[in-house]
Amino acid sequence: MSKLVATAAQTIGPYWALIEHPEWADLLRAGGPNAGYDKGERITLTGRVTDGDGATCPDAVVELWQAGPDGEYEAGFHGYGRSRCDADGCFHFTTVKPGAVKGRGNATQAPHVTLSVFARGLMNHVSTRLYFSGEALNETDPVLGQVPEARRGTLIARPAGAGVWQLDIVLQGEGETVFLEV
Template sequence: MPIESGWATVGPFFHAVLPWKDGGVMAGPETKGEPITILGRVLDAEENPINDALIELWQANAGGKYNHPEDTQSGEIDPSFQGFGRVAADAEGSFTVKTIKPGPVRGLGNSWQAPHIQISVFARGVLKRLVTRLYFEGGPGNEHDPVLALIEDEERRETLMAKPDPKESGRWHFTLRLGGPRETVFFDV
């Protein structure tokens, strides 16, 4: 039986190919749903900004439907929304993504997953991508979300919560910490 090819870091020199033009603009004016801006940061274990990270995002549309043939939930695909984003961090380790808030997605069995975005982090020094999820602080369904429930430590659960901007609605702050005392929860998929 073939074995999965071994991962390697993206290294520091991927910028000419991987970050697509407008890769951080996942939704346009015609996309259904609540437009949001995610203001993200990527930090290392000593809280230094990671200026050569690449972030990929994958999410359902406003109706909770993925643009993929295996999503057989009822609900419609929004032709203006693929649900994929890819953006490189800047010199301050910051990135900006414009998208819409995803709807809730069916979980296993009869469970429902609260609105969330799948996140992959790639960088020099990261041999295999790190996988996490972004949830929305105070979001509907967070308290019943089966994936959040897997994280026993409530303080660690907080690392997955994007925080609303205190001044401007629709703007969400999300910090990824690849190590250190406030290390983000990462998943084995």
């Protein structure tokens, strides 16, 4: 039985840039928490955030949360990043590819990162996962398995150049991204 009720969220609004530190989008930045990290495969994650009209959301901010290449969280690799969306509504992260993560029970989760979108017009943030296309473990991933097959593609990034993976986020309407909650 809970004693208290969680504080209501309120929109991040248009002026969150006051707390923006653009370098946080590069998880491997010099002088940052992962400086000198040399394990795993270096990758870029990008994607465009659009609204129900298909218009880009250049004021949105995307947060990333991921495991290290060994599939462990915060054990040698700090898995947090934050990227503003640029004039084209695109976020860009530089990071390492996460490993497979232990799931519930005896399950194994396919490599994935969590993306959360905050923006003016979003009263609370929305979260989804980015998986990597072609990953054999995607077929048995317990979370992907809960997503109706027709919409599963909204969680699977496609290669867009060497080491570059792209996943667009559609907040509303046709091709709407599947968002997850716990």
